[in-house]
Amino acid sequence: MSDVLELVDVSVVRDGRALVDEVSWSVKEGERWVILGPNGAGKTTLLNLASSYLFPTTGSVTILGDRLGGVDVFELRPRIGMAGIAMAEKMPKRQTVLQTVLTAAYGMTATWHEDYDPVDEARARAFLDRLGMNEYLDRRFGTLSEGERKRTLIARAMMTDPELLLLDEPAAGLDLGGREDLVRRLGRLARDPYAPSMVMVTHHVEEIAPGFTHVLMIRQGKVLAAGPMETELNSRNLSLCFGLPLVVERLGDRWTARGLPLK
Numbered sequence: 001m002s003d004v005l006e007l008v009d010v011s012v013v014r015d016g017r018a019l020v021d022e023v024s025w026s027v028k029e030g031e032r033w034v035i036l037g038p039n040g041a042g043k044t045t046l047l048n049l050a051s052s053y054l055f056p057t058t059g060s061v062t063i064l065g066d067r068l069g070g071v072d073v074f075e076l077r078p079r080i081g082m083a084g085i086a087m088a089e090k091m092p093k094r095q096t097v098l099q100t101v102l103t104a105a106y107g108m109t110a111t112w113h114e115d116y117d118p119v120d121e122a123r124a125r126a127f128l129d130r131l132g133m134n135e136y137l138d139r140r141f142g143t144l145s146e147g148e149r150k151r152t153l154i155a156r157a158m159m160t161d162p163e164l165l166l167l168d169e170p171a172a173g174l175d176l177g178g179r180e181d182l183v184r185r186l187g188r189l190a191r192d193p194y195a196p197s198m199v200m201v202t203h204h205v206e207e208i209a210p211g212f213t214h215v216l217m218i219r220q221g222k223v224l225a226a227g228p229m230e231t232e233l234n235s236r237n238l239s240l241c242f243g244l245p246l247v248v249e250r251l252g253d254r255w256t257a258r259g260l261p262l263k
């Protein structure tokens with residue numbers, strides 16, 4: 001299996017502080033990673049490196065075989081799908097759901113008056129259908145609920161047929177039903193052998209969909225644990241990661257965690 005993403009001794013330093021501190025991490029083809037860590041740990045900074053929107057201060061980042069610094073990022077970016085809050089903010093609110101997804105095929109966020117290829121439109125409809133959005137095709141993006149927006153942006157991220165899919169807190173802000181609906185859909189995607197390699201940032205182990213294979217835990221920019229979910233996602237690592245005693249349990253193909261009561 002080849003590396004989809006490889007970070008070697010990567011640091012990102014701002015104002016004399018390492019936001020990401022000598023991180024070495026690799027994602028191989030077909031793996032589905034979860035990044036866990038407390039607020040401010042450096043999770044989004046890692047995704048920004050992985051999506052080529054941020055260059056490291058030191059160390060090397062290789063994405064889909066191309067090393068950052070030696071490649072035209074505008075050729076690399078269409079090969080990476082990204083869905084997250086930063087992307088939601090860039091989307092024109094008056095654009096319809098279908099247009100929001102379709103514009104990704106043309107590397108744009110806004111629609112112009114060019115004619116779209118019917119093949120692209122069919123693909124956009126199919127991705128939206130897979131994410132349960134086929135009733136909303138003509139709705140304006142700005143009128144969608146949080147969950148509907150997140151599902152639209154995941155469909156959008158799939159549109160360029162990416163080799164690497166990056167999801168930044170896809171379930172944040174969703175109610176219980178919305179979260180469970182999204183987890184089911186992400187689980188279907190994660191188990192699809194034709195789906196791209198995936199990296200998902202989350203704060204909650206309950207949001208880990210079945211089919212995710214590996215976990216990276218970071219704290220204060222440093223890697224605390226990285227490897228297969230079965231061995232690395234345990235109470236010891238999670239407690240060290242979040243800085244309080246936690247118990248993590250596996251229930252079937254899902255995970256749950258809780259803090260121990262105060263004495």
Ligand SMILES: Nc1ncnc2c1ncn2[C@@H]1O[C@H](COP(=O)(O)OP(=O)(O)OP(=O)(O)O)[C@@H](O)[C@H]1O
Nearest residue numbers: 014015019037038039040041042043044045046203
């Ligand atoms: N451009 C910047 N200059 C200085 N500090 C920054 C910059 N960007 C991010 N930071 C800081 O770097 C740290 C890591 O930020 P990052 O957004 O990667 O964390 P995170 O793990 O995604 O956090 P959260 O879970 O709260 O979203 C934070 O303390 C943040 O304030």
